[in-house]
Amino acid sequence: HQATVTATINDQAVEVNPGETILEAALRDGIELPNLCRVGGCGTCKCRLLQGEVTEMTETGYLLTEEQIAAGYILACQSRPRSDVRIAAELAADVQGTRIDGHIVQKQMLTHDIAQIDVQLEDKIDYRAGQFAQLTLATLPQATRSYSFSSPPSDEKRVRFAVRRVPGGTFSTRIVDEDVVGEKLSVRGPGGDFWLRPGTEPVIMIAGGSGLAPIYAMLQEAWQRGESRPVTLLFGARQCRDLYYLEELRALEKTWPAFTFVPVLSNTDSEDECDKDWSGAHGLVTDFIDEHLHGATSAYLCGPPPMVDAAERRLIDKGIAAERIHADRFLTQN
Ligand code: FES
Known part of the structure; x- marks a missing residue:
C-alpha cells in the first residue's frame, strides 16, 4: 500500500500520488519546474533534495557531477518520493522554448524500424544542429516526446526528425506504422547542450x-x-x-x-x-x-x-x- 506524500517545492506544497514523479506532480499542480526531455536525458529538471527520500528511476550519475550528487541534486523527472520531501528548484519561466505548430509533409522509412518525417512549420525555429525538440501530434496530445533534429538549421521553416519504433510506444508506433502525412504536429524547443563546438583540432x-x-x-x-x-x-x-x-x-x-x-x-x-x-x-x-x-x-x-x-x-x-x-x-x- 502506497500513500500520497507531499513535496514542498520552494514554498509550495504539492500532493504526489503513488507512482508519480516529482516533475509530474509539480506540473499537474501548475508549478513550472524546468523540463525538456522528461526521460532523464537532458538534466534540465535538476533540483535539490533538501529533505526526505526519493527512488530514482534511472542512473543519474552521468548527468550530474559528483559534487552535485553530493549536494543532493536529483532529476525531478526521474524521482518518485518515498516520503514527504522538500525540494529547492529554480523555476524558470520559459526554458522550453516556443511552441511552433506545423504538419507532417513527408515520411520515409529509413530502416525497418526508423521513419524520417519532414515537418513544415508555421514559423522558423532557431536551434543548433545536435539539439532536440519536443514533438506533439495534435491527435495524441498526451504523448509528447523528445527527438533530435536530423537536419541542420536552414532558412526554410522545415525540419526533419528520425523516429525509431519502440514496441508498444504510443507516439513512435503511430509515426512509424501509420500514415501520418498531413497530420498536425507541434515542435517545442530547442533543448540540450549537444552541438559542435568551434575549433581546429580533430x-x-x-x-x-x-x-x-x-x-x-x-x-x-x-x-x-x-x-x-x-x-x-x-x-x-x-x-x-x-x-x-x-x-x-x-x-x-x-x-x-x-x-x-x-x-x-x-x-x-x-x-x-x-x-x-x-x-x-x-x-x-x-x-x-x-x-x-x-x-x-x-x-x-x-x-x-x-x-x-x-x-x-x-x-x-x-x-x-x-x-x-x-x-x-x-x-x-x-
Ligand atoms: Fe528531466 Fe530532462 S527533463 S532530465
Whole structure:
C-alpha cells in the first residue's frame, strides 16, 4: 500500500500520488519546474533534495557531477518520493522554448524500424544542429516526446526528425506504422547542450542506432560551413538493415576531404545476404576508437547509454579531457 506524500517545492506544497514523479506532480499542480526531455536525458529538471527520500528511476550519475550528487541534486523527472520531501528548484519561466505548430509533409522509412518525417512549420525555429525538440501530434496530445533534429538549421521553416519504433510506444508506433502525412504536429524547443563546438583540432563522433540523427545534422552543418578540421564518424548498428543515411554519408565522404566515415556492424551471425557480404568493420564501435582516433581532442557521442558510457571511458583512457566529450544519451521512449 502506497500513500500520497507531499513535496514542498520552494514554498509550495504539492500532493504526489503513488507512482508519480516529482516533475509530474509539480506540473499537474501548475508549478513550472524546468523540463525538456522528461526521460532523464537532458538534466534540465535538476533540483535539490533538501529533505526526505526519493527512488530514482534511472542512473543519474552521468548527468550530474559528483559534487552535485553530493549536494543532493536529483532529476525531478526521474524521482518518485518515498516520503514527504522538500525540494529547492529554480523555476524558470520559459526554458522550453516556443511552441511552433506545423504538419507532417513527408515520411520515409529509413530502416525497418526508423521513419524520417519532414515537418513544415508555421514559423522558423532557431536551434543548433545536435539539439532536440519536443514533438506533439495534435491527435495524441498526451504523448509528447523528445527527438533530435536530423537536419541542420536552414532558412526554410522545415525540419526533419528520425523516429525509431519502440514496441508498444504510443507516439513512435503511430509515426512509424501509420500514415501520418498531413497530420498536425507541434515542435517545442530547442533543448540540450549537444552541438559542435568551434575549433581546429580533430574531432571524433560516435553514433549508435537512432543516435545518428543529431550527429548527421551536425555533419551536414559542418560540411556546409566548410569545416576543415578532420572529423571521423564511427556509426554502430546491429545489422545491415539497421544502417541508414549510408549513401548520404558515403557521398559526404567523397565531397568533404576532412571527413572519414566508418560504419560498424555488431551482429556477425546473421543469415541476411547483406550481412554475409559485409566487408566493413565488425564488432562494437568502441573497439574501433583507438584505430580511428587520429589525434582527436574532442568527441561527440550519441546513442544508447551503455554504448555512450563505454565510449566515454575509452576516450578518457586515450587522454581526451572529460569536458571535451559531449554526449547525448538516447533513452527508450515510447
Ligand atoms: Fe528531466 Fe530532462 S527533463 S532530465
